[in-house]
Amino acid sequence: MKIKLTSVYVSDQDKALRFYTEFLGFAKKADFSQGPFRWLTVASPEEPDGAQLQLALNDNPAAKAYQEAIYQQGQPAVMFFTEDVRGDYERIKAHGAEFTMPPTDVTGSTIAKLNDTCGNLVQLTQLARW
Amino acid sequence: MTDRAQYTPGPASGAEVRKDGEQWTLILVRELRHSPDKVWQALTDPAHLREWAPFDANGRMDLAGATVTLTTVAAPRPHVTEATVMRADPPRLLEYNWGDHHLRWELEALAGGTRLTLWTNIGRRFIAMGAAGWHICFDVLDHLLSGSPIGRIVGGEAMKFGWQRLNAEYARQFGIETPERPPQTNQHS
Numbered sequence: 538m539k540i541k542l543t544s545v546y547v548s549d550q551d552k553a554l555r556f557y558t559e560f561l562g563f564a565k566k567a568d569f570s571q572g573p574f575r576w577l578t579v580a581s582p583e584e585p586d587g588a589q590l591q592l593a594l595n596d597n598p599a600a601k602a603y604q605e606a607i608y609q610q611g612q613p614a615v616m617f618f619t620e621d622v623r624g625d626y627e628r629i630k631a632h633g634a635e636f637t638m639p640p641t642d643v644t645g646s647t648i649a650k651l652n653d654t655c656g657n658l659v660q661l662t663q664l665a666r667w
Numbered sequence: 668m669t670d671r672a673q674y675t676p677g678p679a680s681g682a683e684v685r686k687d688g689e690q691w692t693l694i695l696v697r698e699l700r701h702s703p704d705k706v707w708q709a710l711t712d713p714a715h716l717r718e719w720a721p722f723d724a725n726g727r728m729d730l731a732g733a734t735v736t737l738t739t740v741a742a743p744r745p746h747v748t749e750a751t752v753m754r755a756d757p758p759r760l761l762e763y764n765w766g767d768h769h770l771r772w773e774l775e776a777l778a779g780g781t782r783l784t785l786w787t788n789i790g791r792r793f794i795a796m797g798a799a800g801w802h803i804c805f806d807v808l809d810h811l812l813s814g815s816p817i818g819r820i821v822g823g824e825a826m827k828f829g830w831q832r833l834n835a836e837y838a839r840q841f842g843i844e845t846p847e848r849p850p851q852t853n854q855h856s
Contacts, residue, residue, distance in 0.1 A: 544744075570793040571800065571822060572721055573766025574739045574746040596748065596766070 541588055542578065545615045546595035546604050547655035550577050553592040556653050560634050561617070563590070590615065595656065604656050611637065613650055613660035622647050622663035671817040676806055676829045679836035682798045691794050695785045697805045701812040703774040706781045707758035709808055710772055719808040721800060721821040724750075728763060731755045737765055741822025795843055799833035800825060 547553035554577060557563045563579035566589050570576070578589040595601055607614060619625050623640045626649050630636055637658060638650040647663045685692040699706055709715040711729035716722070722737040731752055739746040746766075754762040754771075761772040771786040783805075789797045803820050810817045820828050 568792070570790075570796060571739055571742055571746075572797075573748065573768045574742045575793070576743050593744070 542591055543588065543615065544591040544593045545653075545657055546597070546600045547592050547653070547657070548595055549655055550575055550592055550594050553577075553653065553655040554579070556634075556655065557590065557592060560629055560632050561659070592655075608656060608658060611650070611658065614653075614657035616660040616662055619661050619663050622649055622661050625649075625661055670810065670815055671820075674806070674810075674817055674820075674828060676803055676833055679798070679802065679833050679840055682802075682837060682840065684794055684841050686791075689791050690788055691791050693785075693787050693789050693794050693797055693801075695798065695801050695805070697783050697809075698777065698780060699783055699809055699812060700780040703758035703776050703781045705812055706774055706783055707761075709812060710761055710774075711755070711757075715811070717819070718811045718816055719804055719819055721804060722765060728752055728761070729755050729757055735763070740819065741824060791843070795834050795838035795841055798837040798841075799830050802833050802837075803828060803830060 545553075554565065557579045558565060562582065564582045564585065566578045566580040566585075568575070568577050575594065577592045579592065580589050581587060595604060604614065626636065626640050629651065634651050635654075636649060636651045638648065640647050640649045640663075642665075645665050647665070649661045650658050651661070653659050681696045683694050685694065707729070709719065711727055713724045713726065713728075716724050716728075720740075722739050725736040725738075726733065728735055728750075729752075731754055733752045733755075735750045735752065737748050737750045739748075748764075748766040750763045750765055752761070752763045754760055759774050761770075761774075763770055769786075769788050773784040773786075775782040775784070785801065787797070800821065803825050807817060807820055
């Protein structure tokens with residue numbers, strides 16, 4: 538058993554693809570459709586055969602309620618690990634993304650949070666090295 | 668089920684696209700050697716749809732105004748949408764939505780059969796995939812109407828029956844240079 542995929546609900550798949558590729562720097566991995574259903578995933582270019590992130594269209598009322606509630610609480614819907622959270626913050630901010638939390642030292646890591654424009658907060662995490 | 672094992676779709680044919688920016692319309696035409704009444708039933712009765720269509724319906728689709736739950740069959744995760752039947756003029760015209768896809772079916776009586784035309788809006792990127800999928804569904808429908816059903820072929824199952832070739836053929840016909848490939852063959856892109 539392996540963890541190869543996780544999903545994030547997004548309000549618009551084309552818009553999400555732009556954010557996760559152009560802003561965050563991931564690469565499109567799979568994109569196919571069956572009628573109105575579209576299976577869309579991205580992966581990290583640093584780990585192309587690593588875990589995929591599915592960008593799932595949020596047309597599910599239960600998921601919408603959950604997404605809105607955790608967004609209002611400031612909870613990230615998804616979290617990525619980086620070796621350089623401050624560098625990523627500067628690069629992505631310069632591209633025009635809206636950060637709701639600049640790089641902030643917390644227990645064991647430095648984190649930053651930004652809006653993915655599709656209904657979610659994304660957390661970037663750099664683990665502290667001891 | 669030997670008929671199913673022997674099934675191979677013919678070459679891509681009977682499809683055209685209308686292009687309007689990124690949002691294209693796929694138009695598929697298939698002539699069937701069965702009466703419009705019989706074809707109408709296959710399009711609107713959930714028990715018939717289950718034998719050939721890429722979705723399951725939880726109710727009859729032959730009444731304008733009816734709302735029906737459509738479940739995409741064999742999607743990688745459950746995909747359920749509410750559909751509304753916008754027009755139902757048996758056995759000639761049927762319109763409903765499947766998610767954000769609008770489907771319009773027209774049935775024209777021919778000598779000894781029916782010319783079935785489907786119009787559906789579909790993104791440029793997916794239009795060859797859609798044509799390939801419906802092509803196989805229509806073949807399965809034809810077998811069903813002829814009384815020799817071979818069982819529904821949708822989702823990943825279509826990969827075993829020449830879907831990739833049809834996808835490539837339709838992509839060429841529609842002037843799409845590089846058809847998107849399914850994930851099974853997309854490991855290194």
